[in-house]
Amino acid sequence: MLPPISFVGGGNMATAMIAGLSRLVLRPELAVAEPDPAKRATFTAQGVVATAENTQAVAAGKIIVLAVKPQSAATALPEIAAAWDSSKLLVSILAGTPTAKLEAALPSGARVVRAMPNTPLAIGQGMVGICPGKHAGSHELGLAEALFAPCGKVLRVADESRMDAITAVSGSGPAYFFRFAEALVDAAMALGFTRDEAILLIGQTGAGSWDYLQRSGFDAARLRQQVTSPGGTTAAALNVIDASAFTDLWVRALAAAEARGRELAKG
Ligand SMILES: NC(=O)c1ccc[n+]([C@@H]2O[C@H](COP(=O)([O-])OP(=O)(O)OC[C@H]3O[C@@H](n4cnc5c(N)ncnc54)[C@H](OP(=O)(O)O)[C@@H]3O)[C@@H](O)[C@H]2O)c1
Known part of the structure; x- marks a missing residue:
């Protein structure tokens, strides 16, 4: 106790x-x-x-x-x-x-x-x-x-010294997921859904996918490949995402957060 x-x-x-x-x-x-x-x-x-x-x-x-x-x-x-x-x-x-x-x-x-x-x-x-x-x-x-x-x-x-990296990854991390959710809701609305419909579609897809990832025993890449048929709809979207250097964007974003944490710690 x-x-x-x-x-x-x-x-x-x-x-x-x-x-x-x-x-x-x-x-x-x-x-x-x-x-x-x-x-x-x-x-x-x-x-x-x-x-x-x-x-x-x-x-x-x-x-x-x-x-x-x-x-x-x-x-x-x-x-x-x-x-x-x-x-x-x-x-x-x-x-x-x-x-x-x-x-x-x-x-x-x-x-x-x-x-x-x-x-x-x-x-x-x-x-x-x-x-x-x-x-x-x-x-x-x-x-x-x-x-x-x-x-x-x-x-x-x-x-x-790793605490600035922790802050960058998990401390600030919820904001990254929230920002991603905001962007996906906006994108769903651009396809004609109301805000409430978009929040339902994205919210349940996000929660369900994350739970599936945790419980399936497979990693994210494997599960992504499972829903991506060559020449299909998912592949069309992922081609756009990958052309935007998506991983590099997050590497730069987290590095910026870590660097800012170091600056703030110096006072
Ligand atoms: N929220 C987050 O996401 C998050 C994440 C990581 C770390 N933190 C850290 O967690 C800490 C607390 O955040 P919080 O969101 O819980 O802040 P908060 O809601 O403002 O809580 C701080 C409390 O301390 C009281 N207080 C002020 N001066 C005091 C004193 N001298 N002695 C005793 N109590 C005093 C405040 O009372 P009054 O309001 O009446 O002044 C307030 O109730 C912060 O240092 C923050 O950096 C927060």
């Missing part, structure tokens, strides 16, 4: 993680520090200890999840440090904030894991990349994995 978990910041991501953890048969003790009284009341109604004091929440937890916006971290971190002891682990979900910066704000030797989740975490289907700080190892990564497991899947990376 997970040790007591305290969230500093009770916004969208903390709410989603608490919902995931609350589905566990052996639910860990949960606390949250959050300035908004309305949000605190919602947590209290779920049996989560809610306080306005970061120090109080930190004192109650063994895993401390830093879930404020990056711009609020400068206020929250000294309060976390004030209630810190070496038995605690900080798991930070702050986008683009290196572990060295978090460690520098805490007592020396503090154990820190950095995580990069994505928005499908809100429905328990998140993808989370995690990496250890200087004083964290496989035990701490295991705790972080167990923390996120109720909300999605987890990939460990050993080298923190």
Whole structure:
């Protein structure tokens, strides 16, 4: 069973993680520090200890999840440090904030894991990349994995510099799928379907195809070939797609996201 978990910041991501953890048969003790009284009341109604004091929440937890916006971290971190002891682990979900910066704000030797989740975490289907700080190892990564497991899947990376790539692939990734869905809906409407019809056709085709890919045991290329007869309709569409250097487009897009992540991390 997970040790007591305290969230500093009770916004969208903390709410989603608490919902995931609350589905566990052996639910860990949960606390949250959050300035908004309305949000605190919602947590209290779920049996989560809610306080306005970061120090109080930190004192109650063994895993401390830093879930404020990056711009609020400068206020929250000294309060976390004030209630810190070496038995605690900080798991930070702050986008683009290196572990060295978090460690520098805490007592020396503090154990820190950095995580990069994505928005499908809100429905328990998140993808989370995690990496250890200087004083964290496989035990701490295991705790972080167990923390996120109720909300999605987890990939460990050993080298923190890979977190910009994680951000580029899965952190920003939902937006790529949404953009693709938007383009396909527009294309279906150009063939004369109403918006609702296009959303139904594309939404069900997308969901069904992804499920089929996951369950069939075949890779995407094999399944694509299965629906592509030489000289047929699918081949006609794929000829247009392939002529646009489709893979290269995504290689460039993800490289741009990774490069931007590196720039932002430098501050
Ligand atoms: N959303 C995503 O897709 C995503 C993905 C990856 C990583 N992240 C990271 O996740 C973190 C949280 O994102 P979010 O979408 O959950 O943000 P959010 O909804 O704004 O939640 C942050 C919460 O922290 C509270 N807060 C502000 N200052 C505080 C302080 N000093 N001490 C304690 N609580 C404080 C805020 O309260 P008030 O609103 O009352 O000020 C708010 O409820 C961010 O750092 C973001 O980079 C988000």
